[in-house]
Amino acid sequence: MSTDDRILAAAMRVFEEVGLRAATTRRIAEEAGVNEVTLFRRFGSKEQLLTEAMRRRQASAPRLLPEAPRDAEAELRHWLCVHAAQLAQVRLLIRSSLTEIDAHPKLCARAHEGPRRIATELSAYLERLAAAGLCDPLPDPAGAATMLMGAVFSEVVARPMLPDGEAPPRPEQIADRYLPLFLRAIGASGGRA
Amino acid sequence: MSTDDRILAAAMRVFEEVGLRAATTRRIAEEAGVNEVTLFRRFGSKEQLLTEAMRRRQASAPRLLPEAPRDAEAELRHWLCVHAAQLAQVRLLIRSSLTEIDAHPKLCARAHEGPRRIATELSAYLERLAAAGLCDPLPDPAGAATMLMGAVFSEVVARPMLPDGEAPPRPEQIADRYLPLFLRAIGASGGRA
DNA sequence: CGCGGGTGCAAGCGGGCACTTGCATTCGGC
DNA sequence: GCCGAATGCAAGTGCCCGCTTGCACCCGCG
Numbered sequence: 001m002s003t004d005d006r007i008l009a010a011a012m013r014v015f016e017e018v019g020l021r022a023a024t025t026r027r028i029a030e031e032a033g034v035n036e037v038t039l040f041r042r043f044g045s046k047e048q049l050l051t052e053a054m055r056r057r058q059a060s061a062p063r064l065l066p067e068a069p070r071d072a073e074a075e076l077r078h079w080l081c082v083h084a085a086q087l088a089q090v091r092l093l094i095r096s097s098l099t100e101i102d103a104h105p106k107l108c109a110r111a112h113e114g115p116r117r118i119a120t121e122l123s124a125y126l127e128r129l130a131a132a133g134l135c136d137p138l139p140d141p142a143g144a145a146t147m148l149m150g151a152v153f154s155e156v157v158a159r160p161m162l163p164d165g166e167a168p169p170r171p172e173q174i175a176d177r178y179l180p181l182f183l184r185a186i187g188a189s190g191g192r193a
Numbered sequence: 194m195s196t197d198d199r200i201l202a203a204a205m206r207v208f209e210e211v212g213l214r215a216a217t218t219r220r221i222a223e224e225a226g227v228n229e230v231t232l233f234r235r236f237g238s239k240e241q242l243l244t245e246a247m248r249r250r251q252a253s254a255p256r257l258l259p260e261a262p263r264d265a266e267a268e269l270r271h272w273l274c275v276h277a278a279q280l281a282q283v284r285l286l287i288r289s290s291l292t293e294i295d296a297h298p299k300l301c302a303r304a305h306e307g308p309r310r311i312a313t314e315l316s317a318y319l320e321r322l323a324a325a326g327l328c329d330p331l332p333d334p335a336g337a338a339t340m341l342m343g344a345v346f347s348e349v350v351a352r353p354m355l356p357d358g359e360a361p362p363r364p365e366q367i368a369d370r371y372l373p374l375f376l377r378a379i380g381a382s383g384g385r386a
Numbered sequence: 387c388g389c390g391g392g393t394g395c396a397a398g399c400g401g402g403c404a405c406t407t408g409c410a411t412t413c414g415g416c
Numbered sequence: 417g418c419c420g421a422a423t424g425c426a427a428g429t430g431c432c433c434g435c436t437t438g439c440a441c442c443c444g445c446g
Contacts, residue, residue, distance in 0.1 A: 003392085019292055021214075025434065035394050040435060042392095094354070098288045099212055101353060108353070115354040123356075143370040146355060150343030153354075158346060160294060160301070161287070161308040162339060163316075177336040185378035196423080218404065228424050233405060235422095 004042060007032045011053040016089060019096030020050070020104065047107055054110050061114070065125040072134050072188045075125075077175045080152065083118060084171040087156045094157050119145050129188065136187030144186055151178040197235060200225045204246040209282060212289030213243070213297065240300055247303050254307070258318040265327050265381045268318075270368045273345065276311060277364040280349045287350050312338050322381065329380030337379055344371040 001009075010032035014023045025046050029036040043049035064079045087094070097111035123145040130138045138144055155174050160166060169177075183189040194202075203225035207216045218239050222229040236242035257272045280287070290304035316338040323331045331337055348367050353359060362370075376382040 021292070024432085026432095036434095037395080037436085038393065046434065092292075095288075095291045098351065098353065099214070099285075099292045112354045116356050119354075120356050140370060142356065144374055146347050147340065147344045147371055147374055150345075150347035150351075151340045152343075153351060154339050154343035154346055157351075158291065158343075160291065161305045161312075161346075163309050163313050163335065177333060178340055181337055181340055181378040184380065185374040187377065217402085219402095229404095230406085230425080231423060239404065 008053045011049055016093050019092040020100050051107055069129045069132050069134055072129055080175040081171040084152050084174045091157045119149055148182050201246045204242055205250055209286050212285040213293050244300050262322045262325050262327055265322055273368040274364040277345050277367045284350045312342055341375050
């Protein structure tokens with residue numbers, strides 16, 4: 001593992017753990033087992049380092065929703081679980097990327113690419129669902145996508161703002177909680193409550 | 194208007210505008226037309242000052258949802274509009290209170306009280322709605338409440354993470370977008386899409 | 387062998403921040 | 417008119433941060 005690789009991996013790790021601002025160059029260097037100066041010699045600045053680290057991370061992103069929908073409930077459940085788990089891993093990164101937009105616009109824009117792409121994919125999937133007759137026609141698929149993502153987002157990222165405090169829910173709990181509601185909202189529900 | 198009042202008002206204004214960290218004591222003092230030293234002489238520390246400012250703010254909080262539900266759509270629409278507008282006003286405060294939890298736990302806890310209380314009230318209202326037969330029975334009213342709040346939250350606070358960027362939507366747009374979906378989710382919908 | 391690139395190390399710079407200190411000024415109540 | 421409380425003002429302290437500098441070292445390659 002090259003020096004650069006170790007630095008980038010450590011940067012991403014620390015970044016996820018504590019957010020943008022608290023991810024100091026000293027701490028990243030320590031985590032990478034490298035002198036702080038080396039960071040700047042190889043990446044120029046903290047911003048460039050983190051940008052590069054995020055670029056690498058986002059290179060690998062799997063497709064979760066099938067091109068031809070068959071079982072809305074099962075497919076959305078899988079999507080919810082994976083997405084919730086991923087989001088939980090980067091929640092501090094997401095939080096800080098919302099506060100530091102002015103200070104690091106490009107970096108935060110990159111941080112938002114992931115969620116944006118996920119929302120777009122979900123929206124497209126919902127359109128396919130409606131086209132296939134697996135749910136009611138959706139006048140605003142993007143709105144429906146936002147509502148489902150918003151639920152996950154609230155549970156994971158905005159947890160401390162919700163009643164019953166801090167306990168981070170498991171992905172399956174999130175699916176159990178919001179999938180029935182969502183399926184009824186888009187008219188893809190099997191039964192009634 | 195006393196010196197303390199001017200300072201507290203300025204603190205709240207700046208706090209809302211730029212968030213916790215960027216609300217420096219220098220800036221608050223300038224905004225209040227007061228010397229920076231006066232802040233510390235009267236409130237001891239930045240944290241105490243902001244805590245007191247938030248305490249005053251949250252003292253006045255109106256009830257939005259009626260005790261005896263009559264028209265779910267109209268009542269929830271009103272709630273959505275008011276709540277979305279309020280949340281938009283404090284979005285930077287909310288954002289930073291999610292990042293700075295470790296640095297200022299008490300202060301952030303206080304910042305979260307508002308949204309928490311709102312979620313609890315909404316949840317209770319939904320239970321009343323179900324009890325009155327105005328919607329289907331809700332096995333998890335708190336979950337439904339979170340989903341609706343999550344939608345507003347996403348639109349207002351997490352806007353940069355959504356597709357189609359930064360444009361802050363008007364409260365009525367948010368209501369138009371999510372109310373039909375939500376009403377169908379809880380089985381309170383009048384018509385079909 | 388010598389050279390040069392990559393790295394470590396110690397120190398420091400400049401800036402921003404919360405917060406302090408010492409002193410001058412104003413102003414209202416006795 | 418005088419005292420004391422509230423405030424202004426200038427300067428400074430200590431901390432942390434991103435980032436720089438100068439110098440030593442190690443190591444592979446010609």
